[in-house]
Amino acid sequence: MTDYKYFEDFAVGQSTETPSVEMTEAEIIEFAKQFDPQPMHIDPVAAQHITGGLIASGWHTASMTMRLLVTAANYHPAPGTVGLGFEHLKWMKSVRPGDKIRLRLDVLGVRDSSSKPGWGIVTNLFTTFNQHDEPVQEMKTSIIVPKRNK
């Protein structure tokens, strides 16, 4: 059974980290051929001159981050939860073949919803790190979550 998280279960300072997953050269090229066919993502020879070797599409990193969130972060806001959008999405460092990335999820803020009684707003920071503990992607997002005790 999924252990859903209600508004009362979130608190500022909570931090969760996932195991890491490798970004392989084959996957980087396959993703980019489909969604981001630029030389630095799909052509190892051309990429050598442009970016010192192949780099993953930022959208591949973002999608893999979503995979970590769904499959490995034990992040299960209660049914009815809706995302309110991203306040920012930044790519800070290139992801290269063989890099192992993981996700850290930090709760930045919790507050009652002023417009929807019985619900609250949780602001999260999602940071994706490589195997050298360098942040490669950061996004901040808010969700509106039902309270367990309305």
Add this chain to the structure above:
Amino acid sequence: MTDYKYFEDFAVGQSTETPSVEMTEAEIIEFAKQFDPQPMHIDPVAAQHITGGLIASGWHTASMTMRLLVTAANYHPAPGTVGLGFEHLKWMKSVRPGDKIRLRLDVLGVRDSSSKPGWGIVTNLFTTFNQHDEPVQEMKTSIIVPKRNK
């Protein structure tokens, strides 16, 4: 030959629209199985109860938007151009199997870089529409672009 755009080639009010591309049920499920394996994205029966049918992962819409930008928008900032990150990324409406999406690119702002002489900053709005002309995704981003005449 690619016709690169330098800072001088951008002006507020410029607007470009791409042809549209269909999001098929098979592609929606395939993407989500890999990156966003939640029932409303991968299981048509469960999705019927949750969201009235399958909906695409927002990251699939974002990745397909990138594909439109790279392959169909004739958007070629000059070599050296670097993205400064997204100021926001919003998903306004679900994308469903059979929806045809297209990208509109609007130039919102152009200004000289204060820190890097010979370069300028261009702020773009990327809006993804469905076949009913409803916006399904919006993102705002700034890039730093070299000037042709430094």
